Amino acid sequence: MTRVLVWNEGIHEKRNEEVRAVYPDGIHGAINQLLKVDKTIVVRTATLADVEHGLTEAALAQTDVLIWWGHLAHQQVADEAVARVQARVLQGMGLIVLHSGHLSKIFQALMGTTCNLRWREADDREVIWTVAPDHPIVAGVPQPLVLPRHEMYGEYFDIPAPDELVFVSNFTGGEVFRSGCCFRRGKGRVFYFSPGHETYPIYHRADIGRVLINAVHWAHVAVPHAVITTQSPNDPLNWFVGETT
Amino acid sequence: MTRVLVWNEGIHEKRNEEVRAVYPDGIHGAINQLLKVDKTIVVRTATLADVEHGLTEAALAQTDVLIWWGHLAHQQVADEAVARVQARVLQGMGLIVLHSGHLSKIFQALMGTTCNLRWREADDREVIWTVAPDHPIVAGVPQPLVLPRHEMYGEYFDIPAPDELVFVSNFTGGEVFRSGCCFRRGKGRVFYFSPGHETYPIYHRADIGRVLINAVHWAHVAVPHAVITTQSPNDPLNWFVGETT
Amino acid sequence: MTRVLVWNEGIHEKRNEEVRAVYPDGIHGAINQLLKVDKTIVVRTATLADVEHGLTEAALAQTDVLIWWGHLAHQQVADEAVARVQARVLQGMGLIVLHSGHLSKIFQALMGTTCNLRWREADDREVIWTVAPDHPIVAGVPQPLVLPRHEMYGEYFDIPAPDELVFVSNFTGGEVFRSGCCFRRGKGRVFYFSPGHETYPIYHRADIGRVLINAVHWAHVAVPHAVITTQSPNDPLNWFVGETT
Amino acid sequence: MTRVLVWNEGIHEKRNEEVRAVYPDGIHGAINQLLKVDKTIVVRTATLADVEHGLTEAALAQTDVLIWWGHLAHQQVADEAVARVQARVLQGMGLIVLHSGHLSKIFQALMGTTCNLRWREADDREVIWTVAPDHPIVAGVPQPLVLPRHEMYGEYFDIPAPDELVFVSNFTGGEVFRSGCCFRRGKGRVFYFSPGHETYPIYHRADIGRVLINAVHWAHVAVPHAVITTQSPNDPLNWFVGETT
Numbered sequence: 001m002t003r004v005l006v007w008n009e010g011i012h013e014k015r016n017e018e019v020r021a022v023y024p025d026g027i028h029g030a031i032n033q034l035l036k037v038d039k040t041i042v043v044r045t046a047t048l049a050d051v052e053h054g055l056t057e058a059a060l061a062q063t064d065v066l067i068w069w070g071h072l073a074h075q076q077v078a079d080e081a082v083a084r085v086q087a088r089v090l091q092g093m094g095l096i097v098l099h100s101g102h103l104s105k106i107f108q109a110l111m112g113t114t115c116n117l118r119w120r121e122a123d124d125r126e127v128i129w130t131v132a133p134d135h136p137i138v139a140g141v142p143q144p145l146v147l148p149r150h151e152m153y154g155e156y157f158d159i160p161a162p163d164e165l166v167f168v169s170n171f172t173g174g175e176v177f178r179s180g181c182c183f184r185r186g187k188g189r190v191f192y193f194s195p196g197h198e199t200y201p202i203y204h205r206a207d208i209g210r211v212l213i214n215a216v217h218w219a220h221v222a223v224p225h226a227v228i229t230t231q232s233p234n235d236p237l238n239w240f241v242g243e244t245t
Numbered sequence: 246m247t248r249v250l251v252w253n254e255g256i257h258e259k260r261n262e263e264v265r266a267v268y269p270d271g272i273h274g275a276i277n278q279l280l281k282v283d284k285t286i287v288v289r290t291a292t293l294a295d296v297e298h299g300l301t302e303a304a305l306a307q308t309d310v311l312i313w314w315g316h317l318a319h320q321q322v323a324d325e326a327v328a329r330v331q332a333r334v335l336q337g338m339g340l341i342v343l344h345s346g347h348l349s350k351i352f353q354a355l356m357g358t359t360c361n362l363r364w365r366e367a368d369d370r371e372v373i374w375t376v377a378p379d380h381p382i383v384a385g386v387p388q389p390l391v392l393p394r395h396e397m398y399g400e401y402f403d404i405p406a407p408d409e410l411v412f413v414s415n416f417t418g419g420e421v422f423r424s425g426c427c428f429r430r431g432k433g434r435v436f437y438f439s440p441g442h443e444t445y446p447i448y449h450r451a452d453i454g455r456v457l458i459n460a461v462h463w464a465h466v467a468v469p470h471a472v473i474t475t476q477s478p479n480d481p482l483n484w485f486v487g488e489t490t
Numbered sequence: 491m492t493r494v495l496v497w498n499e500g501i502h503e504k505r506n507e508e509v510r511a512v513y514p515d516g517i518h519g520a521i522n523q524l525l526k527v528d529k530t531i532v533v534r535t536a537t538l539a540d541v542e543h544g545l546t547e548a549a550l551a552q553t554d555v556l557i558w559w560g561h562l563a564h565q566q567v568a569d570e571a572v573a574r575v576q577a578r579v580l581q582g583m584g585l586i587v588l589h590s591g592h593l594s595k596i597f598q599a600l601m602g603t604t605c606n607l608r609w610r611e612a613d614d615r616e617v618i619w620t621v622a623p624d625h626p627i628v629a630g631v632p633q634p635l636v637l638p639r640h641e642m643y644g645e646y647f648d649i650p651a652p653d654e655l656v657f658v659s660n661f662t663g664g665e666v667f668r669s670g671c672c673f674r675r676g677k678g679r680v681f682y683f684s685p686g687h688e689t690y691p692i693y694h695r696a697d698i699g700r701v702l703i704n705a706v707h708w709a710h711v712a713v714p715h716a717v718i719t720t721q722s723p724n725d726p727l728n729w730f731v732g733e734t735t
Numbered sequence: 736m737t738r739v740l741v742w743n744e745g746i747h748e749k750r751n752e753e754v755r756a757v758y759p760d761g762i763h764g765a766i767n768q769l770l771k772v773d774k775t776i777v778v779r780t781a782t783l784a785d786v787e788h789g790l791t792e793a794a795l796a797q798t799d800v801l802i803w804w805g806h807l808a809h810q811q812v813a814d815e816a817v818a819r820v821q822a823r824v825l826q827g828m829g830l831i832v833l834h835s836g837h838l839s840k841i842f843q844a845l846m847g848t849t850c851n852l853r854w855r856e857a858d859d860r861e862v863i864w865t866v867a868p869d870h871p872i873v874a875g876v877p878q879p880l881v882l883p884r885h886e887m888y889g890e891y892f893d894i895p896a897p898d899e900l901v902f903v904s905n906f907t908g909g910e911v912f913r914s915g916c917c918f919r920r921g922k923g924r925v926f927y928f929s930p931g932h933e934t935y936p937i938y939h940r941a942d943i944g945r946v947l948i949n950a951v952h953w954a955h956v957a958v959p960h961a962v963i964t965t966q967s968p969n970d971p972l973n974w975f976v977g978e979t980t
Contacts, residue, residue, distance in 0.1 A: 090848060090893070092379070103967070112845040113825060113921050116967040124972075127664040129645040133432045133470035134337070143472045143646070144664070155619040155658065156633070158825070158921055158964045163409075163896055168645065168658060168666045173972050174617040174634070176658045176666050186848050186893055187378045225378035227388045229893045232838070232851040237859075237908050335603060335648070348722070355602040358580060358676050361722040369727075372909040374890040388891070389909070400864040400903065401878070403580070403676055403719040406653055413890065413903060413911045418727050419862040419879070421903045421911050431603050431648055474648045477593070477606040482614075482663050582869070623922045623960035624827070633962045654898075677868045715868035717878045 002041050002220045005063040006031045007054065009070040010047035012198045019198045027069050027196070027203060034209030041216055048073055055081040064220045065094035067212070068101045069196065075105075082106050090186030090229065094219025096212070099196035102157075107192070110185055111159050117177070118154035124171040126150040126195070128179055132166045137180065137191065137214045145207050151197035153177045159192070169194065180211070182218070186229055189219045247286050247465045250308040251276045252299065254315040255292035257443045264443045272314050272441070272448060279454030286461055293318055300326040309465045310339035312457070313346045314441065320350075327351050335431030335474065339464025341457070344441035347402075352437070355430055356404050362422070363399035369416040371395040371440070373424055377411045382425065382436070382459045390452050396442035398422045404437070414439070425456070427463070431474055434464045492531050492710045495553040496521045497544065499560040500537035502688045509688045517559050517686070517693060524699030531706055538563055545571040554710045555584035557702070558591045559686065565595075572596050580676030580719065584709025586702070589686035592647075597682070600675055601649050607667070608644035614661040616640040616685070618669055622656045627670065627681065627704045635697050641687035643667045649682070659684070670701070672708070676719055679709045737776050737955045740798040741766045742789065744805040745782035747933045754933045762804050762931070762938060769944030776951060783808055790816040799955045800829035802947070803836045804931065810840075817841050825921030825964065829954025831947070834931035837892075842927070845920055846894050852912070853889035859906040861885040861930070863914055867901045872915065872926070872949045880942050886932035888912045894927070904929065915946070917953070921964055924954045 008028035012019040023030050028045040035041050044063075046054025048070075060066070066085065070077070082105045089095050089110065097107045102115045126147040130138045154175030160183070167180030179194040193211060196202045203209075253273035257264040268275050273290040280286050289308075291299025293315075305311070311330065315322070327350045334340050334355065342352045347360045371392040375383045399420030405428070412425030428435040438456060441447045448454075498518035502509040513520050518535040525531050534553075536544025538560075550556070556575065560567070572595045579585050579600065587597045592605045618635040620628045644665030650673070657670030673680040683701060686692045693699075743763035747754040758765050763780040770776050779798075781789025783805075795801070801820065805812070817840045824830050824845065832842045837850045863880040865873045889910030895918070902915030914929040928946060931937045938944075 086847075110847040112821075112847045114964055116964050118968050118970050120970050120972060122972045125664070127666075129666050130470060130472060131645050131647075131668065132429065132651070133472050133474070133646055134429045134434050134466055136466075138470050139468035141470075143470070146664075152970070154970065155621050156623055156962045156964060157621070160895065160918070160920060161622070161655065161898055165651065165655065168668075170660050170664050170666045173970070173974070174615070174636075174660050175970075176617075176619050176660045178621065178658075183895070184377065184379045185895060189379050221379050221381075223384035225375060225383055225386075225388070227375060227378050227891045229378070229849055229851050229891060233853050235853050235855050235887070235889065235908070235910075237855060237857045239908070331602075357576075357600040357602045359719055361719050363723050363725050365725050365727060367727045370909070372911075374911050376890050376892070376913065377896070378891055391909075397725070399725065400866050401717045401719060401868055402866075405650065405673070405675060406867070406900065408651055410896065410900065413913075415905050415909050415911045418725070418729070419860070419881075419905050420725075421862075421864050421905045423866065423903075428650070430650060472646045474604055474606050474646060478608050480608050480610050480642070480644065480663070480665075482610060482612045484663070620960060620962060622919065623962050623964070624919045624924050624956055626956075628960050629958035631960075633960070674867065674869045679869050711869055711871075713874035715865060715873050715876075715878070717865060717868050719868070 002216055003062055003064045004035060004041055004043045004067060004216055005059065006043060006045045006067045007069065008045065008047050009073050010049060011072045022199060022201050027198065030203040031067060031212065034203060034212055035216065037209060038213045041213065048076060053077060053081050055085060057084060060084055060088045060093065063093060065096060065216050067096045067098065068104060068106065069098045070104045071100035074103055077105055082109060086110060089188040089190065092187040092221045092224035094188060094221065095190045096215050096219060097190065097192045099194055102192065110190055113160060114158045117157045118175065120152040120173065122152065122173070123149040124152040124173050127170040128167050130166065131168050132164055135164060135166050136218050137166050137211060139214055140210050142207060147195060147202065150195065150200055150202065153194050187221060187224050189221060191215045191219055247461055248307055248309045249280060249286055249288045249312060249461055250304065251288060251290045251312045252314070253290065253292050254318050255294060256317050267444060267446050272443065275448040276312060276457065279448060279457055280461065282454060283458045286458065293321060298322060298326050300330060302329060305329055305333045305338065308338060310341060310461050312341045312343065313349060313351065314343045315349045316345035319348055322350055327354060331355060334433035334435065337432040337466045337469035339433060339466065340435045341460050341464060342435065342437045344439055347437065355435055358405060359403045362402045363420065365397040365418065367397065367418070368394040369397040369418050372415040373412050375411065376413050377409055380409060380411050381463050382411050382456060384459055385455050387452060392440060392447065395440065395445055395447065398439050432466060432469050434466060436460045436464055492706055493552055493554045494525060494531055494533045494557060494706055495549065496533060496535045496557045497559065498535065498537050499563050500539060501562050512689060512691050517688065520693040521557060521702065524693060524702055525706065527699060528703045531703065538566060543567060543571050545575060547574060550574055550578045550583065553583060555586060555706050557586045557588065558594060558596065559588045560594045561590035564593055567595055572599060576600060579678040579680065582677040582711045582714035584678060584711065585680045586705050586709060587680065587682045589684055592682065600680060603650060604648045607647045608665065610642040610663065612642065613639040614642040614663050617660040618657050620656065621658050622654055625654060625656050626708050627656050627701060629704055630700050632697060637685060637692065640685065640690055640692065643684050677711060677714050679711060681705045681709055737951055738797055738799045739770060739776055739778045739802060739951055740794065741778060741780045741802045742804065743780065743782050744808050745784060746807050757934060757936050762933065765938040766802060766947065769938060769947055770951065772944060773948045776948065783811060788812060788816050790820060792819060795819055795823045795828065798828060800831060800951050802831045802833065803839060803841065804833045805839045806835035809838055812840055817844060821845060824923040824925065827922040827956045827959035829923060829956065830925045831950050831954060832925065832927045834929055837927065845925060848895060849893045852892045853910065855887040855908065857887065858884040859887040859908050862905040863902050865901065866903050867899055870899060870901050871953050872901050872946060874949055875945050877942060882930060882937065885930065885935055885937065888929050922956060922959050924956060926950045926954055
């Protein structure tokens with residue numbers, strides 16, 4: 001089983017009727033529905049309003065893959081919570097950052113860059129192309145995957161070059177965007193996936209659900225490596241005596 | 246199930262008593278034993294002496310991952326067989342190239358470089374370090390994995406920069422070597438793993454078996470992507486009409 | 491000084507009046523004009539019709555960077571010439587492959603993949619975006635660089651993941667393309683740049699000239715490393731005696 | 736001209752007679768001497784004790800490449816100074832982090848990982864191998880570069896996979912280390928180079944000076960790209976009108 005925690009800021013749905021109409025159960029509720037298709041995935045959800053944002057040590061310890069959606073309240077996420085999530089990722093927890101999560105504290109902390117991009121809300125058509133056909137995240141994904149109306153996200157996207165670039169998007173207005181990006185950090189894995197503006201029913205699509213399910217399995221490091229990375233150990237000269245069989 | 250074809254040149258074991266003593270069932274026989282531990286893997290074997298080297302279209306069509314060991318007779322492998330293997334890799338078959346296979350026609354064809362390296366047979370100790378702890382190939386592999394005696398393979402190893410560098414080796418004589426290297430080519434995946442000189446009992450070790458089993462699963466692209474890569478298709482301007490739901 | 495050899499197939503311009511109108515001095519002639527802006531670059535040209543295609547050992551020995559444009563006659567380029575060029579690249583010569591050169595023997599040999607792509611001649615607008623703003627190839631290049639009418643080249647482009655992805659293009663029809671890709675092979679460097687269909691005046695644009703000049707300087711390895719890669723040398727155990735000062 | 740600021744913590748040399756004997760003018764003084772060989776480089780130096788650590792906005796604005804050596808006092812570097820340096824790197828300033836600088840705040844902030852490693856002070860011999868012979872940083876560097884006695888730094892080194900891996904080291908005790916690593920962040924470039932423990936005369940060697948000079952030139956982005964990355968701009972739909980010539 002893969003234990004997924006879907007974290008959603010949860011503000012748009014409360015304040016804005018248009019968003020509530022699209023996501024009556026919240027964005028986290030819709031993502032939960034998409035993941036349910038896979039019976040090997042167990043989903044819990046949490047929001048900004050929960051105690052410690054639902055990101056306690058205990059909650060993270062039971063999480064294999066954390067999915068993150070945020071937009072309006074990035075600065076309201078406590079630094080301590082961000083530090084806990086970062087430490088867990090480096091120790092092997094998967095992290096999937098969605099859409100406007102590109103400016104979240106946790107994504108910026110893991111990338112080391114501004115993570116800025118160009119954007120526009122004008123009903124662009126987004127056409128998402130697979131550029132890594134061997135990758136488990138694209139299994140069963142159509143070439144291309146077309147979103148008839150979506151917010152535009154465009155280059156330059158200020159991230160480190162992804163360890164694996166999986167999707168690239170075309171927008172009607174003439175832009176391109178690296179919309180599916182894999183990063184390896186410490187013992188953990190990070191996937192950024194740009195679809196999911198709150199006013200479009202993106203998280204009700206089965207093809208987007210397929211990407212998210214694939215991404216959960218890719219990001220889940222089932223057997224974290226035994227190497228210690230939380231300190232810089234001082235090794236004796238003859239550490240390997242007796243290890244050579 | 247993952248269908249593995251272990252291909253071994255099969256000459257050293259016939260000609261050389263020392264090698265026969267280490268591998269009485271051939272190198273392919275020993276690798277077969279290592280993989281048997283995993284009940285989801287089905288193994289067949291083939292050698293240079295088989296009809297079409299055992300690399301017919303039919304044989305390759307039933308292969309998810311091909312493991313390749315060769316040394317003395319790289320030039321005796323027919324160009325047609327090499328072309329068939331390369332085409333299958335680009336269509337999604339996994340390929341694991343072992344040790345002296347670095348100079349095989351198939352590895353050179355997929356890399357585009359000479360694949361030369363420095364070497365020495367002098368009972369160096371090889372210490373293999375994981376440098377990608379998130380990677381499925383290293384799950385359960387000790388840090389480090391120590392081979393008390395092995396042939397030295399040293400840098401510069403003339404390959405493209407690996408898409409994922411997994412293992413780096415230290416040798417007593419002062420050399421280093423990128424000993425575990427992942428490459429993505431077309432819809433397929435290639436793993437080069439340097440341990441396995443014919444006069445040392447490397448393929449009788451459980452830790453080496455663990456790496457090979459992990460590599461088989463990593464290289465097995467279970468659902469090859471639907472995109473067509475065997476030609477350069479001419480697309481009409483309005484190809485996406487009707488696809489946008 | 492950087493010595494550039496511009497190689498052009500040179501067939502379209504002879505057979506086709508439309509192309510001749512765009513490139514009266516040949517595509518190689520137009521590229522020559524673009525590079526002349528930089529006084530540190532010395533240009534020679536060669537075509538398929540020249541003796542040994544103008545790709546003799548002597549000619550290559552005097553070349554720091556080879557620029558390649560071909561389309562109709564990839565199969566007429568002699569295998570021996572391709573082998574000579576590949577060997578020189580691996581020894582440190584730069585190679586810039588343009589547009590339809592993606593299916594040239596030399597590019598396929600260096601990539602190890604089919605290099606297929608999707609295409610369409612329908613006056614798409616191509617918008618070229620920089621995705622690596624630190625890269626010397628993009629210095630002085632506008633964001634974006636817009637070609638009002640060009641042939642569409644689309645994904646999936648069957649190449650290894652570039653060592654550095656520099657440009658990504660948007661096309662009116664909805665496609666994207668990795669239009670500027672850097673590869674490191676052996677001691678040499680390869681840049682693929684997709685603009686340059688024969689019926690559009692792409693190689694008369696100063697912004698395209700800027701990219702080509704930058705690419706020439708990037709691809710020119712001024713001091714090839716001393717390491718030997720043309721063989722796999724057998725090293726003694728104590729090779730470093732006396733080297734430690 | 737390339738304007739280099741050599742930043743040194745400057746504590747070991749004051750407190751420890753052994754270090755002072757090796758570096759009577761400070762580590763920054765020795766690096767200054769090494770760089771002086773190249774007449775196109777202008778060097779200034781700064782230390783922790785300087786006002787604002789010598790890392791004011793004005794100082795950084797006049798710096799093309801910052802070289803960083805620190806060890807004992809990483810936590811005494813003000814967060815504001817670290818933020819200024821990070822912002823400048825993302826805007827195009829080069830950064831070269833040396834040896835124990837792997838645990839500096841600035842390196843950790845740019846990497847997003849712990850940057851931990853294994854270490855030992857036991858007079859290991861370090862043998863540094865070039866694994867990227869096309870790279871400008873290795874021009875004129877011997878294969879291998881041998882340090883007869885040095886501190887051991889070993890894997891796993893908890894960094895993102897380098898964008899370009901340039902050097903890998905062998906240590907007597909059996910370890911390996913990715914000792915020369917290039918990273919691209921925003922419009923800037925970062926090079927980590929591990930040699931330089933304070934009790935060994937590493938920065939008096941001409942071969943190490945060659946690496947540092949090469950690295951300065953590689954890290955110097957002469958023409959920072961015009962793209963804006965300090966914000967996420969909202970683009971109108973028809974931004975490109977009039978740009979298509």
